[in-house]
Amino acid sequence: MTTTPPCFDEMLISQDQVRDPYSDYYDWFSKEDLKRLRLKSAEAEAFFRKIGITFNVYGQDEADERLIPFDIVPRIISSREWARLERGIDQRVRAINAFLHDIYHRQEILRAGRIPAELIARNAAFLPEMMGVNPPGGVYSHIAGIDLVRTGEDDFFVLEDNVRTPSGVSYMLENRETMLQMFPELFTRMKIRPVSAYPRLLRRSLSNCAPENSPNRKPVVAVLTPGIHNSAYFEHAFLADQMGAELVESTDLSVVDGRIAMRTTQGFQPVDVIYRRVDDAYLDPLNFNPESLLGVPGIMDVYRAGNITLANAPGTGIADDKALYSYMPDIIEFYTGEQAILKNVPTWRCSEADSLAYVLEHLSELVVKEVHGSGGYGMLVGPAANKKELSDFEAKLRAKPANYIAQPTLALSTVPILAKSGLAPRHVDLRPFVLVSPNKIDITPGGLTRVALKQGSLVVNSSQGGGTKDTWVLGD
Amino acid sequence: MGDTLSFAITHTTTYSFDQPVKYALQQLRMFPRNGHGQRVVDWKTTVTGGQKQVAFDDQFMNRTELVRLDPGAIRVEIVSEGVVEVEDRNGVIGKHSGYTPLWLYAEPTPMTAAGNTVRKMAGQIRADCAEMDDIARMHELATRVSEAVKYQTGHTDAETTAEMALTAGHGVCQDQAHVMIAVARQLGYPARYVSGYLFMDGQVNQDASHAWCEVWTESLGWIGFDVANQICPDARYVRVAAGRDYGDAAPIQGVRHGAGDEQLQVSLQVQQ
Known part of the structure; x- marks a missing residue:
């Protein structure tokens, strides 16, 4: 029996024809014993449990600590494919940083009428407090995680530009670590580009953005976490540990001699760079939400005086806002003079009457997203929704059309997972991680592949039952 | 051009705390700027019971100073004073x-x-x-x-x-x-x-x-x-x-950790 997959499969062209990047792996897999692989799979899970990678699922009554399922079949990308992605990501991240500088200075792009001012003016992610501020090194989004999906041999689309505080990099690193332990033979057999330099590059990249007037001989870097109740706390602790930085909470920091200093056993130590995993609104109760207990009062004052680097810079969220997403090709062209290398998913802005009418008419075919939402919450996947869900959503959409954008349901590519019966295709996306320092952009080869473990499902979010895989970029 | 007046201004703000301060910050926006018919001949802000940390111009071009109150302080005095000339430009x-x-x-x-x-x-x-x-x-x-x-x-x-x-x-x-x-x-x-x-x-x-x-x-x-x-x-x-x-x-905004009440006193002297 031969069935052609309904969408682009990254391993199989047909039942007996394997795509190039997978040929070595496929050969190896064919000779493997399924039982042994299942044992390996269980071993991998035990490994994750031991190191304690868990996450909290939002929107559930109990703060449920769960393990993100890991699939032992790697997702494999050829060096040629990667080179193109890399160029596209590099271009996009350069444009985003230029856009952020512009939007917080002269706003040429608004004066030129390329994007409507209302999109910025009515946007909670726009921080007037950043107007005229020059971040040390000129970098706004030090760390970015660009979400990509694929629909064909050469068809990659950017789904989202995560330039506030993209999470998931710890999974990228741990997934690789696990694969190296489970299948060392594959890493000698195939040329797989390493990802292990990420923590070192992160540290270097952040250090290169340290304030020039620092009193420290070597830049002091700290990771600011909201604390153990945050769903990504594991990652905060992991990254601090991996890059040799301090892990701090707001109560560890205070303003001392015009700088942000952390309490240590030897007294107060001035900090140069804070990789903060606290959202803008909670970052500084003196300048933003006064109720925040997660922030550091006065940190914005010290930042504006140029005495600390915050990564990412406050206010970067304006660049990954879903309402602005559809303008990204214009933004790229405006700042780089080039056409976007990576395509955007066609997007209907429900704020526009014609688009809204179209979206309402085709609701059952579309994916509708909240403009300011994230993590797959508040989203409608038309083809998967029942009648009641559709009509409930229609009411929400009619009430506040400007809150939503809609996109076609993309036929996301599939990659095999190890299912009961052997390999089975599942839909995936990809989040490569990008580091930006004053003169350099580092893109770690690969990134985090998220996989919808349920057959046919298109929702890859870990909060909604998605899993992860190791992502291999092949060397030349 | 309209009339020009010259003023000597002394703006004194005093905070008294009924328990010693543990950790507190105040953000001051008390610095008049030159321009639109206004000339600042001389100006300074002085804090007793606290130390200035940083100063910057905010997004509205207000000179902003961050002050950390001295740990243990029970009284803090902020004096903002100077001489300003203003020309009448009908608003x-x-x-x-x-x-x-x-x-x-x-x-x-x-x-x-x-x-x-x-x-x-x-x-x-x-x-x-x-x-x-x-x-x-x-x-x-x-x-x-x-x-x-x-x-x-x-x-x-x-x-x-x-x-x-x-x-x-x-x-x-x-x-x-x-x-x-x-x-x-x-x-x-x-x-x-x-x-x-x-x-x-x-x-x-x-x-x-x-x-x-x-x-x-x-x-x-x-x-x-x-x-x-x-x-x-x-x-x-x-x-x-x-x-x-x-x-x-606002001239002064602050955050203070710890218990206890505070009393605020403001006096303003303007002399031509």
Whole structure:
């Protein structure tokens, strides 16, 4: 029996024809014993449990600590494919940083009428407090995680530009670590580009953005976490540990001699760079939400005086806002003079009457997203929704059309997972991680592949039952 | 050019704490700037019981200083003093400058968001003043706000919104400024809040620092309106800080960790 997959499969062209990047792996897999692989799979899970990678699922009554399922079949990308992605990501991240500088200075792009001012003016992610501020090194989004999906041999689309505080990099690193332990033979057999330099590059990249007037001989870097109740706390602790930085909470920091200093056993130590995993609104109760207990009062004052680097810079969220997403090709062209290398998913802005009418008419075919939402919450996947869900959503959409954008349901590519019966295709996306320092952009080869473990499902979010895989970029 | 007046100003703010301070920060916006007919001859802020940490110009070009109070302090005194010359320009500030775009001043803030009463007043102005030019319309608005929000102390505080003050029908200069800003924005005008000093004739000891508003019009740019005194600011007005509302332009904002009450005393001397 031969069935052609309904969408682009990254391993199989047909039942007996394997795509190039997978040929070595496929050969190896064919000779493997399924039982042994299942044992390996269980071993991998035990490994994750031991190191304690868990996450909290939002929107559930109990703060449920769960393990993100890991699939032992790697997702494999050829060096040629990667080179193109890399160029596209590099271009996009350069444009985003230029856009952020512009939007917080002269706003040429608004004066030129390329994007409507209302999109910025009515946007909670726009921080007037950043107007005229020059971040040390000129970098706004030090760390970015660009979400990509694929629909064909050469068809990659950017789904989202995560330039506030993209999470998931710890999974990228741990997934690789696990694969190296489970299948060392594959890493000698195939040329797989390493990802292990990420923590070192992160540290270097952040250090290169340290304030020039620092009193420290070597830049002091700290990771600011909201604390153990945050769903990504594991990652905060992991990254601090991996890059040799301090892990701090707001109560560890205070303003001392015009700088942000952390309490240590030897007294107060001035900090140069804070990789903060606290959202803008909670970052500084003196300048933003006064109720925040997660922030550091006065940190914005010290930042504006140029005495600390915050990564990412406050206010970067304006660049990954879903309402602005559809303008990204214009933004790229405006700042780089080039056409976007990576395509955007066609997007209907429900704020526009014609688009809204179209979206309402085709609701059952579309994916509708909240403009300011994230993590797959508040989203409608038309083809998967029942009648009641559709009509409930229609009411929400009619009430506040400007809150939503809609996109076609993309036929996301599939990659095999190890299912009961052997390999089975599942839909995936990809989040490569990008580091930006004053003169350099580092893109770690690969990134985090998220996989919808349920057959046919298109929702890859870990909060909604998605899993992860190791992502291999092949060397030349 | 109008008359120029010269003032010696001493603005003293004293905080007394009934328990020693553990950790507290204060953000000061007390530094008048040069420009729009105002010349700062000499100015300084001095803090006793605290140390200045950093200084910067904020997005509204307000000189901002961050002060950390000394641990253990039970009394902190902030003296902001100097000499300023002001020329009477009939309230006209003129061209917009700085990075903040004009549209930022046309957007409501939580303190100036329109509710039913603000919207109603905006609707009346729209209907009654359709024939007027922008400036006449804003003068009419200032008059109506002063009638609708009677000057009365003790009923409102720093948290009172424009909608609340207009509904209550009374407030202080801060509330009157907020109401005028809220209605002006509702009508589509960029508007901003100004904190500063007003020299009241024949008095050395002045009440407290003053607040008024500025509205931007196509023809003249920014123009000041002092609702409380029903005039456009003249040579007796010293402009210190500006922003979208009180929160942006407040002379002092602070956070303090730890228990205990604080008492605040403000004295202001303005001498010609």
